[in-house]
Amino acid sequence: MVAAAPTVKPVTLELGGKSPIVVFDDVDIDKAVEWTLFGCFWTNGQICSATSRLLIHKNIAKEFIDRMVAWSKNIKVSDPLEEGCRLGPVVSEGQYEKIKKFVANAKSEGATILTGGVRPKHLEKGFFIEPTIITDINTSMEIWREEVFGPVLCVKEFSTEEEAIELANDTHYGLAGAVISGDRERCQRLAEEIDAGCIWVNCSQPCFCQAPWGGNKRSGFGRELGEGGIDNYLSIKQVTEYTS
Template identity: 45%
Template sequence: MALREQSEHYQHFINGEFVESTGDTRIDVEFPYNGEIWGSVPHGTKEDVDQAVNAAKKAFREWRRTTISERYDYLHSIADALDDHAEELGELETRQNGKLIREMQGQASGFGGTLRHYASLIDSDRGEVIPVNTKDEGMFNYVVHEPYGVVGAITPWNSPLLLTVGKLGAALAAGNTFVHKPSEQTPVSALRMAEIITEETNLPKGVYNVVTGHGDTGAALVDNEDVDKLAFTGSSSTGRSIAESAGRNLSPVTLELGGKSPNIMFPSAELENAVTGAVKGIFAATGQTCVAGSRVLVHEEIYDEFVDRFVDRASQIRLGDPREPETEMGPIAFDKQWEKVRKYIDIGTSEGATIAYGGDRPDDLPGDCFIEPTIFVDVDNEMTIARDEIFGPVAAVIQFSDEEEAIEIANDTRYGLAAGVWTEDMRQAQRVANQIDAGTVWINEYRTGATRAPIGGFKDSGLGREGGKEGLDEYRQEKCIYIDQTGEVANPFQLR
């Protein structure tokens, strides 16, 4: 199916069908490059959410009874369908959030692999037998994994389907059903994915549902007592609120939250690679990634040369239409986020940091959401731009004098999602990586990932893990079963 025409009217996807909202309010979907409004989705009401959750709850009764082989086949059929539409889905992602088409289509080309990964995990899964230490002979004990039930998932706007498919694949593989609330900035790709799944697979109705809307729509999903498990990717502040609400319902949560990740440059680093790693860490994806290497820690011995090269590379970054292959950095995803980034740049200068490059809106590009790649120097780790997650192309370069100080600065943050270490001394690399408080540490690389590997954060960067076997385990719970094989029940009052 070709990309939809401008101002397309979209609906919720509930119980296998597209349905109108019970409310009248709609949300415009814009192309951040030029501000074009090309679609609209409903602002979901509590009644809409309840309808979706009820459909998922009803579908769970049968879905939980599917065999591993059946779920394996369903996941493979969905994977095949998404593979066939990877180019289209990538285009939709770019048209919603303004990220580079090559990145969005690159992500889309991996959706099928993610689903097949979770299919392979359940296909090779094994139970566990536990020796029973009792005085009774013949007692047998084993552990099985069971789904929670209805999963409520809320996803962000920066990599919408990438972060959805990982949750959906693990949840369905484990035997759960799914209600998805995508970001109001990027809802269309989720609806189109639902349409593809419906048209090209036989996934039962109600197993996957999509309700669009603002934050209050997500709150209605979080507060629904029939949601048995919650999964969220987004800001730490929203994650705290979700965890608080989930706690009232005793609903387990997986939270992949924010970061203020250190990208550490030691004197032995291959300097050109290190500079490339800094550019990749903060300017790729316009800095709109939770693992962004937004704090660039540079040893005093190489500080001046590194900054010169970093500034030179930033000045060569080509801003433009994210649909064009030669573009290297697109716009900020929407105007309120642009205003947030601009505010932090002003705060940085007001607190004494110096802009070595960028900081302005280019005057030769359309729309209102572009900002130059921005490099701050003279940054102290106590400054606001070194403490807060900005979620934009703003790098804070911080000088350090030795390894101990680098580790101290790296860990002096409320976040703990990711880090980079650049050195040709592998003993130093391992030593530093082992001491950094972060869920992912890259050595001489940055912002790479693998479906088979877990990702998640320490401290304010979240709870739980996505990806790998750990990601599957987040969506299932253990049941311990005891079997008496003697045929006789011991008298509990008889002394031995």
């Protein structure tokens, strides 16, 4: 924006986020766990729209978290060329150290690292880090508020739909969000109430070139893809003709 300002060049910005995934207590737990982990750990969490804040209904929280931890421990972290690899290295040493610092800071602030946050024991070289799940979060913590851009999922429980919406929107960002529930009307309500440019229902991370893509708040402005993406390249003109 600063570079474009002197010549007033039009820009669109997509700046990442700290996207929520809201899981209610009327779900198929195994399917919801799979979508939750995919939404955060896909491409090692190095994706702008990663749903890295899990809001889980308190009625199923313990069972859900236990299954997530068990599943995460079985995710194969390895050289991407190895058969069965599910997570490779993060992009650079700098990013690797940044992720470790985020995890260390979360622990020092009182959060609990349930699994991950360290280099896999079988990998001595490379910028590998185990998929990480963090609980005992409060909303002022850095790990809850800042984008990690790595395989780190933080978890917070909720009791009511209203509380879930409030927590989902408690962020400077607004790129994406997801809601998982067997109640379609509830899903529609949350899709309308969550302040984000893209909402997924009973899934996380699908992206279609026909649909507009972009964020709200500090996640940027403007849209790419779809018909909405064309609008950024158009200029509206008014033509007025006087007749007598």
